Amino acid sequence: MHDDRVLTEDRIARAVRDRIEPAIHWPTRPLRVGAWEVPDEPVGVAAALGADFHPARLGDRWGRPWGTTWFRFDATVPPDWVGRRVEALVDLGFDLPIPGFQAEGLAFTAAGVPLKGVQPRSIHVPVDAPPGGPVRFLVEAAANPDVAGDWSFRPTGMGEKATAPPGPLYLLRRAELAVWNETVWELAQDVAVADGLMRQLDVRDPRRHDLLRALERMLDRLDPDDVAGTAPDARAQLAAALGRPAHRSAHRIVAVGHAHIDSAWLWPVRETIRKVARTVSNALRLMEHDPRFVFACSQAQHYQWLKDHYPGIDAELRKRVAAGQVVPVGGMWVEPDANLPGGESMVRQLVTGKRFFLAEFGVDPAVGWLPDSFGYSAALPQLLRLAGARWFVTQKLSWNQRNRMPHHTFWWEGLDGSRIFTHFPPVDTYNAELSGAELAHAARTYAEHGRGSMSLVPFGHGDGGGGPTREMLAAAARTADLEGSPRVTLASPEEFFAAAQAEYPDAPVWRGEMYLELHRGSYTSQARTKQGNRRCEHLLREAELWCTTAAVAGRIDYPYDDLDRIWKVVLLNQFHDILAGSSIAWVHREAEQAHERCAAELEEIIAGAQSALLGPGDGEVAFNAAPYPRDGISALGARPRPRAGQNPVVARRDGDGYLLDNGALRVRVDARGLVTSILDVGCGREVVARGGAANRLRLHRDLPNRWDAWDVDEHYRRTAVDLMDTEGIAVVGGGVSVSRSFGDSILTQRLALGTGESARTVEFETVVDWHESEKLLKACFDLDVHAERYAAETQFGHVFRPTHRNTSWDAARFETCGHRWVHVGETGYGIALVNDSTYGHDVSRTSGPGPATTTQVGLSLLRAPLFPDPRADHGRHTFRYALVAGADIADAVRAGYAANLALRTVAGRGAVEPIVRVDHPALVVESVKLAEDRSGDVVVRLYEAVGGRAAGRLAVGTPLAAATQTDLLEREVSPTGLVAADRGGVAVALRPFQILTVRLRLDQGPAVPR
Template sequence: MHDDRNLVEARLKRVLDERIRPAVYPHSVPLDVAVWHAPDEPVPVAEGLAAEPGPIEVGARWGAPWGTSWFRVTGTVPEEWAGRTVEAILDLGFDENMPGFQCEGLVYRPDGTPVKGLNPRNQWVRIGAPVAGGEEVRLHIEAASNPVILDYHPFLPTQLGDKETAGSEPQYTLTRMDLAVLDETVWHLVIDLEVLGELMAELPVESARRWDILRAVERALDAVDLQDVGGTAEAARARLTEVLTTPAAPSAHRVSAVGHAHIDSAWLWPLRETVRKVARTTSNMTALLDDEPDFVFAMSQAQQWAWVKEHRPEVWARVKKAVADGRFVPAGGMWVESDTNMPGSEAMARQFVHGKRFFLDEFGIENDEAWLPDTFGFAAGLPQIIKAAGSKWLLTQKISWSQTNKFPHHTFQWEGIDGTRIFTHFPPVDTYNCSMKGSEIAHAARNFKDKGVARHSLAPTGWGDGGGGTTREMVAKAGRLRDLEGSATVVWETPRAFFEKAQAAYPHPPVWVGELYLELHRATLTSQARTKQGNRRSEHLLREAELWAATAALRTGFPYPYEELDRIWKTVLLHQFHDILPGSSIAWVHREARRTYDRIAEELTAIVEAAQQALAGEGATPLVFNAAPHPRAGVPAGGAGLPAAQDATAVTPREGGGHVLDNGLLRVEIDGHGLVVSAYDLAAERESVAPGRAANLLQLHPDFPNMWDAWDVDAFYRNTVTDLTDADEVTAAGDASVRVVRTFGTSRVTQLLTLAPGERRLLVDTEVDWHETEKFLKLAFPLDVHAERYASETQFGHFHRPTHTNTSWEAAKFEACNHRFVHLEEPGWGVAVVNDSTYGHDVTRTVREDGDLGTTTTVRVSLLRAPRFPDPETDQGVHRFRHALVPGAGIGDAVREGWRINVPERRTSGAGEVAPLVTVDQDAVVVTAVKLADDGSGDVVVRFHEAHGGRARATLALGFEAASVTVTDLLERPLPEAPAPARDGDRITVRLRPFELVTLRFARA
């Protein structure tokens, strides 16, 4: 047998490209086209339909960046086409290789009924099947001229990412506006040949099946008359019947295809455009569901469903019907597909609360799965949050992007910090944009790591990122792959159906303990500092607003702001989407985010102040309100008390330059360069700073990753570093502070180092007027601590990472996430570095250089970056950060000081002290939320967790009358299997496992 496979493959490609595909639409006539360009932002549908358009010709340029144009296309179906299938082909100037990343459209009938979306892989609109001939055609297209931001080779800075800088130059050329006859036999021949050609390419050369397909394809091509493709297509298809109907082997891998369109809630487009992307995609998918009885589509992100309901009621009606039919499936049970590294404990919980509640309220559907295909790694606290929300499964895809280590499982149990395990699937197809190519399905089968014990995987199928969804071509290919020899089998299924089958078939999968770290996109922990600060500030203001409003409601009848808090929470959750909070969106997104966070801060501050005023009453007694979960100097957690008197801090000159701060607990030496050369714990007689090193050291690195500018920092950035040791000014400032000023490049740093009376922490306030590009700014604390591991705070607890790089897995974690603190210790003594708004950090260990044995450990906080894509002006301007070095800190001190630096005291005056609604007698038990129940019943909800990593017995004392107490899930629903906690009057006793999360609901007496 001679080896002519390459010749047949080459022949197949050319005949498909040059003869068969062009014959899919054998006859066409042009449509008449007119256009009206909206003057600014998108207009309501009724206004767009009513506008009077002007003439435009195919071949004309149209569409300023971020503009909206309303095209009207009209025509008449030729009489001679009677009995044929006719479609409108509407090409706005698409590049078929960029679905979701350029111009798109939504087609309407004249009465405003949506028809379907248009995108580069979906340019057709069905007119009739068959037509009678003579039909008048009139369609309207709401076309969005979104500019092409993303160019993979290379990423270039662009001003197109904000309409304020994008200009007005037309972006697209109107390419085709025709009525055309669809030859369905030719269309099916194209799919037959594509499926067989793609399968053939994946089979081994020596495979008999490959040669069977090759000869069948050869015979089919022989049957095609290249001058009469339509007339010979049926004969060509007949020659493929045998190879297309040979069943798959019983041992074939099984793929559950789930129709999907991963739509980023913002990324290379603003939030307002996502509203329209979702409308276009859902219109497409409801239409496809009508045409394809086996097809199933799943859409995540309750926010996106809510947008359709609010902004496109005509589309919403179709979606609701498809959901009722069981084929348009709400997935994931989260408000958005959020980042999971940086959101705080309560915010991560509320993602599920608001997401699941939306689907329950609208459809009565309970989501059992978390659906996060594109999130940049997963924090170790997430499994118990998923379980506490009433869910039990997780799907993700992004870990396949890891650069260094290949994840060892595709189906596994993921164990979180408290021991909760979640059945997790990681699709081996390695994409959340599966298009049913033979190469994708073959890769899924080959790549699947659980062969021999499982053979079932999931494939999210459809164009995503910018939306579009599944196409009829994908559905047709899946139909041919349902039971085809040489291929994995494919069947359309819901996520629930897949997980139920997969879990039943693999009841004892392997266990992965701890975080699911993505070995990529590490710089998202630092990019767009203002967005991250806005998130952190909003989270803590929401805590304060709920706490004080609930307290005031019970004590004074203060009207609890249910609607305001619900709206603000949803806004904060939206901005935790995995391209907003991580800082990887265009300038427009982050500009709007800054304004949104400022507005949120004003609204929440007003709620807090109004509630505190109601609680404080009229009077001149000085009061301190403390919303942190630990008492402070006589002020109870969750209450208000009298300010405490403080001793003084001595500020004296230091020999050789600089200053010494001493408050009797710590003695801090700051040299003439403004560096901390000593932070001495006087009680423990222990030095914090590593010998011969200096803390508060700003370090500047070049930062030009190989790809993905705003997303990535590559390990080689460490090869070059500049220590910023030159100081313009080091002066005493006030009674307990030293001011340090530095300039470098075109930037300026002003720091205030403060050792307050009675404090065991050195506060470091840093203001950076930042005007660098492609640089990475770190703040280093070299510490005289021997530590093989360190703790970083995550949701509802903390997680330990090694300080060494014994294996490639540890070495890959050269930039990691923490919330409010990083803590490291030797037995009996430790150090914490706490922060008010930063997340990225690195921790390294060094052998001492003074000849002594042992190691030191350096914690470096990531402050600022300056990538130029997708926002060329990322983080330019003034930033303010607050950190604290806490010598002698145990893990409990780290927890307490982390809260303290984030939730400052609020001072006012009133009639007298304010008792808290709830107090806890155990520092290890941290209350993260005190609020009124979301259902408006007036019940009080208290959420808390064990924060030190050990077992705890704690008593909660109630400051209000409660008729009953119930253990609930995050949605405040009773947990039948959870016994009621022991109660003695107003005292509730609880016993907690390490990091255990508990929600209690108290009915009012």
């Protein structure tokens, strides 16, 4: 019996491959082919219509890596094809098992109107010509190389045009005009569903044998010499088996058309623009034939690209949005990395994305949509709710290495206690095909059986694969009510969530971050991209603050358009494969250049606002955009530069080592350049663990199991070399300079002590000319504190993580993400490590002499992965980080801002009063700007930063006419943190980590510039 079953399955597979599928398009006629190779970067269809095409034929090789070839196809529809549906078939040389990551095309009419994409699983092009009539269409063919090398992830030069091999990559395999035999196609879909379901059922299940026997009868009635003629009879043999209804308790699946398209990854941004056009045009074609089909499309940037580059597709898309078939989801500008962007950046992802969808379509997306980001910060629930989202969906945690998420439908609770109803599709993919295996997997693994009964399945080939196909829609129709299968319904994400929440309102709660147990190297890879993002985030903060101050004073016009444009560049480059450092060299080169341009323009904007405020003068004025006073400078304002601060630093040779002393800290550096002692003079406390060191540079072998740029796997810890040899040590400029060389790299560090309010700070500047491969460089600190847990800054707050490895969940967090600081401490004493551009951290407990338990903190500075960019991070880098002794959480917050918002000094006179002030140390002003509606109102965003309740006052420098609490989109909401307002400011009372956005209407709005 078993052998008979296997033989029948083999017979089915061969019949489909060799008989049924070839008969779907038959008869055929060859197309005449012309080709025009674009000399360099892509051009529009208008240029192609006027180009000089040369004759081409099947078997011709085409396409330099990253090049574009336009093909022109001509034919005449045979007169005897009357009443038959005609399609063209174009195979650009596709690798069928992989739907994306290779050549792609977009077909245009002879008049230049986009038709549909041409991809490996969707090679047909509709033909609109009568029998005997002429056919002409063009295909813009992109020779995108397979950078992944069939997922072997070997180092490759394909990531840049300059390093890619010059020869053509692809072979034109097929160019035909054909009759589409709908009945044969329908038979193929019947067989696919029946066979797919049969193979998922247990061998003892009678339903399996029912399907198997029906498939056998189908094969017996199908004449291999007349497939088209016998297809109706063959279909009839399957009708009864495919007509049996599902059990009433069958799992319910809401299938949502989707095409996950990375805004850049193994291709540059310019190629993503074309991928979006190809995929959306495919979806629009499907909607012409199936009104049930709903396509969820995220990333406002993608819609903007269509508007800018493909107005025809954009116009058609807008009609389908209005009809409810195209559904904007996510509400963000792109699908960003959810760990690395700063708090205000995550706000602007939502604000910029949602404002676009509202302005362009009148749609306010209710579903947060981040299926592929590499973990999810605990700040997201509050941010999503404050932006008006009701639900959230993700998928990536199915990739966890060790622990499986215990729920698929749950409430996700964030830092502040905000909860959002969340779904984690048990199909475990965001590129489903609605195959029998996928549907069975979703039903089998769904964690909420007996409580909930439904799950979401996003279906469609992503990343250039073309999105949903007509075959997928056929599968959905056949599994709508089919015995042995989940019941599949085509619907929107909103319809799914409304039903799921109504069914299961008391779903369990998952609190805190959703940590991805994979891709931990993404906190460190491509340091220049991360550093550029961090710098631009803080420059944007400064630019908005000073431009608001100057506009309110009537000195300038607020640069709305410039700031909006710069924000959009920064937001695009926070896409999860750009900021994470997991893209090809081309992408990171462009990201670094974009950050440099943004930074330069922001510096000009800041200087212009400062100059307008201060006027000419020969004095020196210092200013600071940090939310706290620093070194005598009032926060958020400008003052004449103060005299040198207290705590002068002594730096001198001391025996075999060196001594740094500012009266608050006494630091010893030994002959190896290691910090062996940091004495907190005020309390007599030693910071460095006995026998340990601070700022010990450690080089690890870094050989991930698979995903080079993405992963740091735990075995890296077992191979480490401490960098002890020095090229030289000297006292330089009040600090100690240490030079080292190792491998092919050289490194210089400067150690110094802070002064004034920063007197308890040891500052480190590390300059590296890095030329290693498959290595990880860390700066390690052995600290004499007994820390059960540590705090790491995230957006608008911090999370606590254990330093121990009691559970598998704890052990999996061996490398974690922190923003500007991490803090370790015991009762009565703590230490903060702050940085200006570092995200990867490891924190662990160590055992010293005797029973003492101490804490080791490592900052991940640099990696050197070979894929997808074999030269990742090579070159010069500068890192600044600092240790703050005797610090509590509030000190860590303060020092983190100070490290990233340095004091600036400009020529000028007078002083500038802060436009707003707060009077509670836990209240942090994150953003000061003018309102998005250009009314002249001032918008202030602040939050509680230390994890407690904070009541205080937001004082305003200009008389206040009115104050309202808003959501992130600056729409008025019922006050939950704003207590009262008067002419001088606003009384606020915030919960732990609460974010408050206040809109201030001033008596004196922006005036005519002077």
